[in-house]
Amino acid sequence: MSPKEPRPYLNPYVAGALLGVVLFLAFSVTGGGLGASAAMSRVQTGALDWIAPGHVDRVAYFAELAGGSRSPWAHSSVWMMLGTILGGFTSGLLNRRVKLELRKGPRISTSTRVGFALLGGAIMGFGARLARGCTSGQALSGGAVLSVGSWAFALAIFASGYATAWFVRRLWI
Amino acid sequence: MAPFDFSTAGPIITALIFGAIGFGFGAVLELGGFGDTRKLAAQFYLRDLTVLKVMFTGIIVAATLVAGATALGLLDMSRVWVNPTYLWPGIVGGLVMGVGFVLGGFCPGTSLVAASTLKIDGLLFLAGALGGVWLFGETVGSFEPFFLSSAMGRFTLPEWLGLPLGVTLVLVVFMALGLFWAGELAELHFGQQKAWSEVLVRPTSPRKVSAAAVLVMTALAVAVHGQPSPLAKFERLGDAAKRPLQERAVFVHPGEVAALRGDFNLHVAVIDLRDEHDFNLFPLGGARRLQPDLLTRPEVFKPLLEQPASTVTFLMANGEEPAVIAWKTLRAQGVQNLYVLEGGVNRWLELYPVAECVAVKAAPPTGEGDPLAFRFSYASGSNLPAAWPELPIERLSRGPCGDPASGDVSHGGHGAAWPEYSYPKKVKLQFKAAVKGGCG
Numbered sequence: 001m002s003p004k005e006p007r008p009y010l011n012p013y014v015a016g017a018l019l020g021v022v023l024f025l026a027f028s029v030t031g032g033g034l035g036a037s038a039a040m041s042r043v044q045t046g047a048l049d050w051i052a053p054g055h056v057d058r059v060a061y062f063a064e065l066a067g068g069s070r071s072p073w074a075h076s077s078v079w080m081m082l083g084t085i086l087g088g089f090t091s092g093l094l095n096r097r098v099k100l101e102l103r104k105g106p107r108i109s110t111s112t113r114v115g116f117a118l119l120g121g122a123i124m125g126f127g128a129r130l131a132r133g134c135t136s137g138q139a140l141s142g143g144a145v146l147s148v149g150s151w152a153f154a155l156a157i158f159a160s161g162y163a164t165a166w167f168v169r170r171l172w173i
Numbered sequence: 174m175a176p177f178d179f180s181t182a183g184p185i186i187t188a189l190i191f192g193a194i195g196f197g198f199g200a201v202l203e204l205g206g207f208g209d210t211r212k213l214a215a216q217f218y219l220r221d222l223t224v225l226k227v228m229f230t231g232i233i234v235a236a237t238l239v240a241g242a243t244a245l246g247l248l249d250m251s252r253v254w255v256n257p258t259y260l261w262p263g264i265v266g267g268l269v270m271g272v273g274f275v276l277g278g279f280c281p282g283t284s285l286v287a288a289s290t291l292k293i294d295g296l297l298f299l300a301g302a303l304g305g306v307w308l309f310g311e312t313v314g315s316f317e318p319f320f321l322s323s324a325m326g327r328f329t330l331p332e333w334l335g336l337p338l339g340v341t342l343v344l345v346v347f348m349a350l351g352l353f354w355a356g357e358l359a360e361l362h363f364g365q366q367k368a369w370s371e372v373l374v375r376p377t378s379p380r381k382v383s384a385a386a387v388l389v390m391t392a393l394a395v396a397v398h399g400q401p402s403p404l405a406k407f408e409r410l411g412d413a414a415k416r417p418l419q420e421r422a423v424f425v426h427p428g429e430v431a432a433l434r435g436d437f438n439l440h441v442a443v444i445d446l447r448d449e450h451d452f453n454l455f456p457l458g459g460a461r462r463l464q465p466d467l468l469t470r471p472e473v474f475k476p477l478l479e480q481p482a483s484t485v486t487f488l489m490a491n492g493e494e495p496a497v498i499a500w501k502t503l504r505a506q507g508v509q510n511l512y513v514l515e516g517g518v519n520r521w522l523e524l525y526p527v528a529e530c531v532a533v534k535a536a537p538p539t540g541e542g543d544p545l546a547f548r549f550s551y552a553s554g555s556n557l558p559a560a561w562p563e564l565p566i567e568r569l570s571r572g573p574c575g576d577p578a579s580g581d582v583s584h585g586g587h588g589a590a591w592p593e594y595s596y597p598k599k600v601k602l603q604f605k606a607a608v609k610g611g612c613g
Binding site: 009010012013015016017018019020021022023024025026027028029030031032033034036037040042043045046047048050054059060061062074076077080081082083084085086087088089090091092095096097099100101102103104105113114116117118119120121122123124125126127128129130131132133134135136137138139140141142143144145146147148149150152153154155156157158159160161162163164165168169170171172173 | 175176177179184186190191192193194195196198200201202203204205206208209210211212214215216217218220222223224227228229230231232233234235236237238239244247248250251252254255256257258259260262263264265267268269270271272273274275276277278279280281282283284285287288289291292293294295297298299300301303304305306307308309310313316326328329330331332333336339341342345353384390445477484526537569583598608
């Protein structure tokens with residue numbers, strides 16, 4: 001291996017065990033699990049609050065986060081998101097995986113990947129709010145405390161993923 | 174006892190703690206390869222099941238640690254956020270997200286990690302996700318009934334299955350190990366293109382088998398040890414939980430109970446812990462009888478947890494002892510705004526007496542355990558004015574002794590309003606500190 005090549009990823013079971021320990025620490029220190037989509041909702045509402053504060057005050061879902069003088073930014077989930085980005089960056093840096101690049105399946109063009117990344121992200125963002133959590137906040141955190149809804153959610157996301165995969169296989173294989 | 178209460182911590186402490194946890198989260202996801210969209214997508218073509226392995230290992234390791242910590246009384250589960258179940262919005266949201274996952278190649282958390290290592294597709298996905306979150310906020314008003322439907326509150330697998338937590342944990346661990354085993358076989362066939370006939374069904378890695386064995390043994394130990402009873406749990410709670418009881422801050426004067434019952438801004442719930450006999454003789458108006466030994470059952474204490482935030486719950490008995498035990502039991506399970514009726518029914522009847530034709534004081538009280546100090550001539554069934562001291566006397570009908578001429582439409586035959594008692598006010602309505610997960 002040349003010194004510039006990225007290091008290989010950790011054994012998935014080891015990474016999973018570490019993830020479990022981080023999740024347990026989150027529960028036992030803060031009383032809550034991990035997550036990302038709540039912070040995204042806050043970032044989005046905060047940005048909207050700069051552009052159209054009146055609109056934020058009128059739409060109930062946004063007003064709850066940033067209505068009136070309420071600030072959506074100073075919230076534990078936003079801190080967690082910043083930590084997540086920093087943690088990912090640090091680990092990537094140490095393992096030589098920080099590199100400006102676009103990753104895609106072998107058979108599609110860059111513009112197709114761009115379009116589907118945006119579209120998939122939008123669908124994911126919408127679904128995550130509908131399900132009251134993303135894969136980390138619902139499936140992982142809720143799954144670890146054995147919430148029925150989180151397990152139903154986890155089954156649904158995998159079932160739907162596998163059902164869709166065949167139809168869009170050109171994107172990835 | 175963990176978790177810690179950060180409601181009084183400054184913003185810097187909060188930022189550091191949540192930032193540190195996020196740092197660990199991001200680093201572990203990156204180490205596991207979740208920053209690479211191809212690795213994530215390969216999951217759905219059964220070629221590389223890293224997602225399944227990392228995620229379910231994370232779930233079972235965390236679940237075992239959480240259940241183990243609660244079993245040893247180190248973690249107070251009633252203060253840990255459990256995602257409330259909204260069954261159908263969750264399932265439909267999951268189905269939507271499955272499509273987004275395959276099309277976009279990330280989920281929200283992994284796109285953060287991809288973006289942090291400068292993957293352009295991760296940044297784009299993140300931008301798309303912000304758009305999707307915005308779209309949801311704009312449109313949720315039009316399908317709010319569905320978004321709020323099938324709400325089941327805090328509902329866990331052990332409750333659903335009717336099994337102890339530890340047993341459920343063992344089942345979940347076995348299920349996950351089964352998934353890993355099947356996943357390994359699928360990877361050999363779909364990923365490394367081996368024919369099924371060449372795929373060895375038997376697990377071959379001694380390290381994986383021994384790690385699985387350690388996990389199973391730990392889960393079994395948690396199941397055998399069992400979870401502490403609410404009373405044992407209460408004993409392990411810190412001084413902050415016990416002090417109100419020692420300082421009698423939770424014992425509320427009957428006069429205050431009566432005053433709060435008349436406050437329309439509050440919902441006052443009275444839980445009577447006496448047996449049916451004493452309850453029928455003289456219950457407080459609107460009181461609900463609950464057998465003390467049922468208070469540990471989820472179907473009994475869960476409704477108490479889900480009461481509106483403006484609810485004050487009073488526990489009462491003839492004396493105080495059963496109410497104190499019930500207070501400890503429910504407090505350990507996280508019920509808020511919980512108080513004990515000071516002196517119980519026996520004191521209540523001294524302050525809000527009933528006519529002598531209904532009951533006379535028996536001194537000393539007869540009977541074992543938690544005796545009623547009054548001898549009733551019939552079961553009043555909350556028909557007496559003393560059961561509703563907050564109501565104006567004239568609103569109550571006929572006197573209890575069947576002699577309207579005597580004017581005893583009121584308590585004790587005096588015809589006047591209840592005396593004004595002075596008492597130290599003890600009830601302080603507290604709102605549950607909102608413990609929320611990252612996606613709440």
